[in-house]
Amino acid sequence: MARAAMAPTQTALPRQARWRGMIADWSSDQRAFKGVSWGKAMMWVFLLSDTFVFGCFLLSYMTARMSTVEPWPNPSEVFALTIGGAEIPLILIAIMTFVLITSSGTMAMAVNFAYRRDRRRTAILMLVTALLGAGFVGMQAFEWTKLIEEGVRPWGNPWGAPQFGATFFMITGFHGTHVTIGVIFLLIIARKVWRGDFDRGAKGFFTSRSGRYEIVEITGLYWHFVDLVWVFIFAFFYLW
Amino acid sequence: MATTIHGHGPAETVPPAETADVELYHPHSWITRYVFSQDAKVIAIQYSLTAMAIGFVALFLSWLMRLQLAFPGALEFIDADAYYQYITMHGMIMVVYLLTALFLGGFGNYLIPLMLGARDMAFPYANMLSYWIYLLAVLVLVASFFTSDGPTGAGWTLYPPQAILPNTPGQDLGIVLMLVSLALFIIGFTMGGLNYVVTVLQGRARGMTLMRMPLTIWGIFTATVMALLAFPALFVGAVMMLFDRLLGTSFFMPAIVQMGEQLSYGGGSPILFQHLFWFFGHPEVYIVALPAFGIVSDLIATHARKNIFGYRMMVWAIVIIGALSFIVWAHHMYVSGMNPYFGFFFATTTLIIAVPTAIKVYNWVLTLWRGDIHFTPPMLFAIGFIVTFLNGGLTGMFLGNVVVDVPLSDTMFVVAHFHMVMGVAPILVIFGAIYHWYPKITGRMFNDLLAKLHFWVTFLGAYLIFFPMHYLGLLGIPRRYYEMGETAFVPASTVTLNEFITITALVVGAAQFLFLFNMFWSLRHGRPAGGNPWRATTLEWQTPQTPPAHGNWGRELPVVYRWAYDYSVPGAAEDFIPQNQPPSPTERREAAT
Ligand code: HEM
Numbered sequence: 001m002a003r004a005a006m007a008p009t010q011t012a013l014p015r016q017a018r019w020r021g022m023i024a025d026w027s028s029d030q031r032a033f034k035g036v037s038w039g040k041a042m043m044w045v046f047l048l049s050d051t052f053v054f055g056c057f058l059l060s061y062m063t064a065r066m067s068t069v070e071p072w073p074n075p076s077e078v079f080a081l082t083i084g085g086a087e088i089p090l091i092l093i094a095i096m097t098f099v100l101i102t103s104s105g106t107m108a109m110a111v112n113f114a115y116r117r118d119r120r121r122t123a124i125l126m127l128v129t130a131l132l133g134a135g136f137v138g139m140q141a142f143e144w145t146k147l148i149e150e151g152v153r154p155w156g157n158p159w160g161a162p163q164f165g166a167t168f169f170m171i172t173g174f175h176g177t178h179v180t181i182g183v184i185f186l187l188i189i190a191r192k193v194w195r196g197d198f199d200r201g202a203k204g205f206f207t208s209r210s211g212r213y214e215i216v217e218i219t220g221l222y223w224h225f226v227d228l229v230w231v232f233i234f235a236f237f238y239l240w
Numbered sequence: 241m242a243t244t245i246h247g248h249g250p251a252e253t254v255p256p257a258e259t260a261d262v263e264l265y266h267p268h269s270w271i272t273r274y275v276f277s278q279d280a281k282v283i284a285i286q287y288s289l290t291a292m293a294i295g296f297v298a299l300f301l302s303w304l305m306r307l308q309l310a311f312p313g314a315l316e317f318i319d320a321d322a323y324y325q326y327i328t329m330h331g332m333i334m335v336v337y338l339l340t341a342l343f344l345g346g347f348g349n350y351l352i353p354l355m356l357g358a359r360d361m362a363f364p365y366a367n368m369l370s371y372w373i374y375l376l377a378v379l380v381l382v383a384s385f386f387t388s389d390g391p392t393g394a395g396w397t398l399y400p401p402q403a404i405l406p407n408t409p410g411q412d413l414g415i416v417l418m419l420v421s422l423a424l425f426i427i428g429f430t431m432g433g434l435n436y437v438v439t440v441l442q443g444r445a446r447g448m449t450l451m452r453m454p455l456t457i458w459g460i461f462t463a464t465v466m467a468l469l470a471f472p473a474l475f476v477g478a479v480m481m482l483f484d485r486l487l488g489t490s491f492f493m494p495a496i497v498q499m500g501e502q503l504s505y506g507g508g509s510p511i512l513f514q515h516l517f518w519f520f521g522h523p524e525v526y527i528v529a530l531p532a533f534g535i536v537s538d539l540i541a542t543h544a545r546k547n548i549f550g551y552r553m554m555v556w557a558i559v560i561i562g563a564l565s566f567i568v569w570a571h572h573m574y575v576s577g578m579n580p581y582f583g584f585f586f587a588t589t590t591l592i593i594a595v596p597t598a599i600k601v602y603n604w605v606l607t608l609w610r611g612d613i614h615f616t617p618p619m620l621f622a623i624g625f626i627v628t629f630l631n632g633g634l635t636g637m638f639l640g641n642v643v644v645d646v647p648l649s650d651t652m653f654v655v656a657h658f659h660m661v662m663g664v665a666p667i668l669v670i671f672g673a674i675y676h677w678y679p680k681i682t683g684r685m686f687n688d689l690l691a692k693l694h695f696w697v698t699f700l701g702a703y704l705i706f707f708p709m710h711y712l713g714l715l716g717i718p719r720r721y722y723e724m725g726e727t728a729f730v731p732a733s734t735v736t737l738n739e740f741i742t743i744t745a746l747v748v749g750a751a752q753f754l755f756l757f758n759m760f761w762s763l764r765h766g767r768p769a770g771g772n773p774w775r776a777t778t779l780e781w782q783t784p785q786t787p788p789a790h791g792n793w794g795r796e797l798p799v800v801y802r803w804a805y806d807y808s809v810p811g812a813a814e815d816f817i818p819q820n821q822p823p824s825p826t827e828r829r830e831a832a833t
């Protein structure tokens with residue numbers, strides 16, 4: 001590609017000149033990030049903003065957990081499942097995490113095939129990703145039901161600090177909503193890929209301009225982000 | 241590398257186009273052209289008109305409050321509850337729904353594509369949605385006036401626990417509508433904000449380097465980035481408070497006994513809300529101030545026919561202020577019961593912010609210094625801004641110090657301070673900016689005499705209203721009190737002073753109708769303005785049509801050769817050189833050496 005051909009000249013420069021070159025490039029005309037399309041730049045900026053949303057949620061959760069005077073329920077007991085008579089801690093969460101991370105893999109493959117214009121495989125892989133995502137949300141629904149049956153409510157629970165249920169439902173709910181929105185986007189775009197909209201220059205998603213295969217990658221960015229956020233929720237909520 | 245442009249002097253070579261010309265959406269009907277429009281200019285006008293309409297509601301509320309403060313009991317429908325509702329709605333509308341929406345949604349939309357030489361925003365469709373969600377947020381907010389117990393009276397800071405406790409006015413529906421409306425506002429803003437950021441970063445014309453952008457764009461851009469990072473905290477706070485109110489969670493609610501009755505809440509942290517709120521709330525001050533800073537710089541340079549003093553410094557000051565303003569939020573919480581060491585930290589960062597801010601003020605003054613100052617209405621408002629902002633900034637130095645703040649906290653001194661610095665000052669810039677760009681937006685000049693009258697009444701009036709409040713605050717008159725009654729320490733003279741303030745406030749409020757009248761009258765009867773009545777350098781004045789047509793530019797996008805401040809260049813034929821004018825032979829020779 002054209003960009004690769006330009007790369008070697010950079011390596012020979014001394015460090016200071018490299019820095020100056022980078023700043024000059026960055027502040028040069030037309031584009032700050034060379035070769036980054038508008039859609040991709042938008043998704044990155046949005047994800048930065050969304051990071052602050054999740055950051056605030058998680059920090060609030062930590063504050064609540066640290067400042068409450070009542071004992072915090074033990075996550076490995078609360079989130080254990082009894083399978084075949086044995087109580088296995090965090091088994092459902094482990095499966096959910098595995099499913100979500102797998103879906104990131106299929107998503108990455110879909111992006112690859114999209115750029116090769118392999119419509120069938122792209123659409124199928126996006127569908128698989130959406131299915132895994134839906135599976136994740138389904139398991140989350142199962143977990144919610146189980147906890148609700150055991151008496152966990154946003155305003156209280158049988159084991160200790162009421163903030164446990166409040167933060168649990170709020171944070172997993174907010175993340176689950178993100179996954180659900182992702183699934184819907186995946187389905188819409190998979191359909192467009194399947195019909196060949198992006199070869200015909202038909203109107204794209206969320207715009208009045210004609211769509212491009214790049215939208216698959218942009219959706220992928222969102223999907224990986226949601227995945228990454230889950231890792232933090234997993235670490236801070238379930239493992240702490 | 242050879243094509244990279246360093247600095248902002250006129251350069252001969254302009255790099256080839258990197259971005260393909262965008263595919264424009266062409267409206268097919270009146271509705272898609274003017275109502276569900278995807279053209280940033282139309283969206284800008286929609287934003288501005290909505291913001292001004294709701295702003296007049298807030299102005300009207302301030303009249304009612306002032307009437308109550310000067311003539312307690314004269315208006316029977318104002319009781320303590322109503323007074324709280326008025327201050328809450330007045331404060332929130334002014335800060336969020338008027339100033340933020342007008343600066344970013346209004347000026348951002350109008351000026352970013354035009355000043356940068358783009359055809360439109362990067363994502364016109366999301367931009368359109370942004371406005372409609374904003375309108376919905378406004379309507380939800382207005383709806384709370386019509387609920388059975390009225391809008392919330394929690395104060396614009398919405399502090400829990402009292403915001404959602406029984407006996408606070410609007411506890412039933414008002415607070416819910418307020419929180420929902422804020423959440424909607426944030427969602428709508430995010431859609432617009434992504435547009436502004438991406439258009440500035442990725443959608444500029446050939447030759448428009450970051451260091452050639454007019455300071456207006458720097459201000460709006462930095463403010464938008466800040467808003468995208470600060471609003472999340474408010475969003476999260478609003479969601480959690482909604483849960484506390486509707487689901488009975490206790491995020492912010494400690495155990496409470498009210499009227500001898502133990503409420504079902506317990507274990508939450510009201511201070512947590514304050515942190516979330518002010519993590520948004522302080523940057524918010526600069527979200528309205530930075531666009532104002534930028535616009536004022538351009539007004540001053542244009543109307544004093546001089547290049548802005550220290551452009552680079554001005555840019556860095558904007559960026560540094562933006563960054564620092566994320567680590568000062570707890571100066572609003574000195575009396576909240578934080579750890580005193582926090583107070584020390586936040587007082588230090590607060591005082592550090594004064595440095596880049598002072599640099600900006602010096603640079604404005606130095607730009608005016610020996611300039612060819614034209615006292616046009618935009619220039620008058622710009623000078624008015626500098627004075628008021630300086631004033632508010634100096635009282636900020638008092639409030640930023642913990643020991644000085646503690647006795648002044650929650651007094652009228654604070655009201656005077658923030659009205660000067662983030663009330664009057666940005667409003668003056670808004671007026672100046674509207675007068676400045678009105679000829680471009682409508683193609684006609686406003687009435688100069690009316691505009692000057694408007695300025696003097698507003699500017700002097702604002703001082704007469706808010707200056708005495710410093711004194712009231714030093715006397716110890718608390719803020720958010722709907723009447724003082726028979727309070728021993730309050731001298732009788734304050735009653736007269738309050739009456740004076742109120743009468744001035746009524747006059748100043750009425751003067752705003754001069755402005756409205758001028759705007760509407762001049763639409764029809766103003767004299768045609770021509771394309772560039774102020775003889776300004778920036779691109780929006782160089783459009784082929786005035787008002788600019790759909791797509792802004794003719795067949796070719798403009799090419800930029802120089803920075804935005806080539807005023808009174810020695811040896812040039814005119815006292816301004818537009819940004820898209822190629823370098824003259826002399827300039828070319830100089831650039832070569
Ligand atoms: C004609 C102009 C204005 C007048 C006469 C006015 C008057 C007032 C009054 C009387 C109060 C209540 C003071 C108290 O009892 O605590 C108040 C509060 C407030 N005003 Fe204004 N105001 C004006 C313009 C503005 C503007 C332009 C802003 C924009 C930032 C603004 C923002 C606020 C805020 C944030 C509060 C605090 C509300 C609260 O305590 O919750 N005001 N104003």
Ligand SMILES: [Cu+2]
Nearest residue numbers: 522525569572
């Ligand atoms: Cu502050």
